[in-house]
Amino acid sequence: MKDQVHIRNAEAAQLARTLARQTGKTMSEVVLEALRQYRPRGRRPVPLKRVELWRRLLREDREGDSVRPETPVESLYDRATGLPA
Numbered sequence: 001m002k003d004q005v006h007i008r009n010a011e012a013a014q015l016a017r018t019l020a021r022q023t024g025k026t027m028s029e030v031v032l033e034a035l036r037q038y039r040p041r042g043r044r045p046v047p048l049k050r051v052e053l054w055r056r057l058l059r060e061d062r063e064g065d066s067v068r069p070e071t072p073v074e075s076l077y078d079r080a081t082g083l084p085a
Contacts, residue, residue, distance in 0.1 A: 005031065 019030045065078040078085045 007031075 005014060016027045016030050018023075020027045023030065025033075076085060077083065
């Protein structure tokens with residue numbers, strides 16, 4: 001048995017029927033075409049300028065003398081009380 005998709009949203013079903021009627025395609029063809037064309041909007045490619053900026057900043061960080069010695073976590077707390085100093 002083939003997989004089936006049921007459109008339970010009235011507006012979506014009406015739009016699919018209307019597009020099918022207007023284009024002479026079946027509802028399945030209309031839905032399939034829409035799914036193939038769909039691209040999520042959330043993830044956009046990172047602009048090249050931003051990538052170049054990140055690379056430059058990383059390169060400068062690696063080459064620079066801006067490395068400071070790390071502060072041990074223990075030095076941030078009072079030895080007697082264990083509370084932040």
